[in-house]
Structures are given as C-alpha cells and as structure tokens.
Amino acid sequence: MNPSMMDLSLNFEHSYAEQLPGFYVSHRPTPVPQPSLLQFNTALAAELGLDCEKLTPDVVEQIFSGNALPRDAEPLAQAYAGHQFGNFVPQLGDGRALLLGELLDQSGKRRDVALKGSGVTPFSRGGDGKAAVGPVLREYLISEAMHALDIPTTRALAAVATGESVMRDSRLPGAVLTRVASSHLRVGTFQYFAARSQDDSSRKLADYVIQRHYPNVSQDTHCYLSLLKGVVDRQADLIARWMLVGFIHGVMNTDNMAVSGETIDYGPCAFMDAYDPNAVFSSIDHAGRYAFGNQPTVAVWNLARFAETLLPLLGNENDEQAVADATAILETFMPTFQNHWYNGARNKLGLAHGETGANASEAERSLIDDWFELLAKYKVDYTLGWRYLADAAEGNPCNLRSLFTTSTDVDNFLERWRGLQDDLPSSNVATKMRATNPIYIPRNHLVEEALSAASDDGNLKPFEILLQAIRRPFTEDPTLPQYALPASAEFTANYRTFCGT
Secondary structure, eight states: OOOGGOOOOOOOHHHHHHHTTEEEOOOOOOOSOOOOEEEHHHHHHHHHTTOOTTTHHHHHHHHHSSSSSTTTTEEEEOOOEEEETEEEEOOOOSSEEEEEEEEEOTTOOEEEEEEESSSOTOOOTTTTEEEEEEHHHHHHHHHHHHHHHTBBBBBEEOOOOEEEEEEEEEEEEEEEEEESSSSOOHHHHHHHHHHHTHHHHHHHHHHHHHHHHHHGTTTOTTTHHHHHHHHHHHHHHHHHHHHHHTTTSSSSOOGGGBTSSSEEEEEOEOOOSSSOOOOBBTTOTTTOOOOOGGGGHHEEEEHHHHHHHHHHHHHHHTTTTHHHHHHHTTTTTTHHHHHHHHHHHHHHHOOOSSSOOOOOOHHHHHHHHHHHHHHHTTTHHHHHHHHHHHHHTTOHHHHHHHHOSSSSSHHHHHHHHHHHSSOOHHHHHHHHTTTTOSSSOOOHHHHHHHHHHHHHHHHHHHHHHHHHHHHSSSOOOTTGGGGGGEEEEEEEEHHOOOOOO
C-alpha cells in the first residue's frame, strides 16, 4: 500500500451519522486479496469535486475496494426494514453495503458515497456480503444509462474486482461497486422505526429527510404532510419517466424506494424490446407483481406504507383526520402520474410545441392511448417505434411501417398524428423528437454479452463500447448499427434477470 494513502482525505462529511445516532451500526469493509480497477467514472468524480490527479488507478482500487479507506471515512451500515413482494420483514438493513460518508458536490448538493459488495455487516442475515463482477457492472451500466436518459438515479463512481470468487450457482469473480446517491434513505428506513413504535426516531428521521431533500417544506404548519406530498410527487414523476423509456425495475420492494425520488437498486431490472404492458423479466417475480404496467399501482402501495409510518407524526395512528389527510395526498398520485405520462408521451410524439407546461389535450391523450394500443397489438419494438416516428415526421414512414405486419393501422395513426402537429417545419419536429426518443438503450442481449465477456473472460471491451453508446443515447453513431437493434424473439422469450445477491 502506498504510505501516502493513509493520509488521503476526500472531504467527507457525516450528517447522517451525526444527526441520527442509533440508525446504523459502524462497521469496516472486509479486505480483499487483489483489488483491480474495472471502471472509474472520472466525469462523476469531477462533479463530486474529487481531485482526480490524486486518484490514480492504484489509489482508486485500494480505496474503493475497501482495503485502504481515506482517513475521513466513517463506514457504517444503515438500518431499514421493508415489504418484499408484499411480505413485511422488520429488519433488513445494509447487508453488503457501507456508507463511507457524504460529499458536497460542485453545485453544493449533498451526496452519499457507499460501497456495495464490501463484505458481511451486522445486517447480513447469513449472506456473504459480497458481490460478483456481473451484477456490479450491470448496476454501473444501467445507472449510467438512466442518468443519460435524464431519469433521477443513483450513480456508479467505481467498480473494482476483488481477486476472489463468490459462490452463487457457481463460482464467480468478485467485485465492489461504489455508488453515489442523493441519500440511501428508503421507505423501508421509516418502516424500521415505525415497526418498533419508535415515534421519536421516526420524527428525527422525517426532520432529517425534510432538511436534506425537501427544505422548502420545513416551515410548513403541517410539514410531515408536505413531506408525504413531496415524496408522492417525485415518485409519480419518476415512475412515468421509467415507463416512457420502457424500463422495468423488477423488484419494487419498499426497501428499494428512495424517499429522495431517485432510482435505487438495479437488480433484476430490464428494458423492454417489444412493447408489452405485462412484461416481466425478473426470475423471482412469478406472479408479475412488478410487471411493467403494474409499476404505478405498486408505487401507490409502497407510498401507502410510507404514509402509515408518518401517521403518529400527523396526530395519532387512530386519528381519523390524520388518516383522511394522508389518504387525500395518496389519491393525488395517479392523476399526477397520468399528467407526467401523457405530457411525456406528448413530447415524445413531437406535439409539445405550444404553451410551456401545458397539459396534453383530450385529443392528444386519445392519440397517445391509441399509439400504445398499436404498439401492443403488433408487438412493436418500444424504442424503435418512438425513434422511427421522427423519420415519419420528415415524410419517410418506411422504417416505422417495417415494424408493423400491416400498414393500414399505422397509416391511419400517422394521419391523425399529423393533424395534431403545429405548423412547424418537419425537420424541426424530427430534430426535437430525436432529442427525446433514444436510439440506444441497454438492450438486454447486449448487456448480457458485455457482462459475460467481463465475468468469464476478463474482457471489458464489449462493456466499454456499450457504455459509450448508452452515455449518448439520443445521438446515432454510424459505427454502432447493431446497438440499435432488438434481440431476437427467441432471446426475449426466454430472457430472465436475477438479483445480484
């Protein structure tokens, strides 16, 4: 180890540890035998204000494997509970993750920096606390794709191989991910203390979340109701953004819903190829609880569990007024989601040229509904369907027609669509649409090819090419034509994703 690393500071702060004692267990990562850097996100490091000149590869692989922490790190495992597939587990917690500290980024925003896969913690519940190269690189790749698609998300700062194997169905090479988040506070964090009737702890947690994520409501007379409303609004926006790009989270347990409104925990997630509201890829979601089209309903269910934890702060859990007030806020989720959904689809259709912030008209909503019915009826590739509409806007509908088995329905749709467009040059409409509808997403077959090459052969080239493509999702690269194409029907029919634990 480089002796100078012992004195390295990353300017960590520790507001969570200082303000919420008893909400975590201090714990150090398990050393690994042979750390080796797989990926380092230099752009994110710069955004965090880190000195990249000091963070040479040998330093990065030591710090972000957990072998040699900076002197100002105070690693801890956070406590939380959660409903997993509808079943409540009163104690989960960070079983393989450790929060190192918080950084104020270049814009003054507080960000958590945490290791994932860094070994057993007091919350491990019999697990090994480790992670494999495949799941680590999956989270790195998908979270960076979501960021490029302008979807609130945790980010990946580093991926480091450990030089040891982890046992899953077979022996796999191990790795540690460094994850950056607005915070790692979850609905399940509130559930942990509510389940123990620790109302004072729930109040401290709510006050901390307001201070960190919703400071605008801190002076409200009913600040905890305002907190609930803020979380509901952010989740409605988030789920709409997921679905407008065809993303399926796969495991929307309450411990995987961040109260900040960011996407967190990329386990059995996937992007759809052919549009199907019932699409499920997770190997553990046998009943389709977290299917693509169920995501808004599940979000409301999760938020109801969050609201229940706040009832003692709103008055009394048996207080009819508190229940009525919370219920009224929960009932705003679906209308808010629908507005985000239709306005986002309106924008993707190139129709949003009128008054800024105006909602989709009834005629536009009807057109949007019919578009989704067409996508489902003909099993159209979700990404290409939207993207090829831009070609049709310029008077070239051939690519779009090629996605349908008959042109009659799509031609009728195009006629109605053109009738709702403003009198703007077609090239302007097409340009706007291409800036909204991605050509590149992390297609499942490409993700699996990249992860297999990295895990089985130590070959990171496919991963790096795919990462390059998804970081510029709206810009077509003529050297990467295959990265825009869907998988075969055979691949998609049999494709399943798995949790990384």
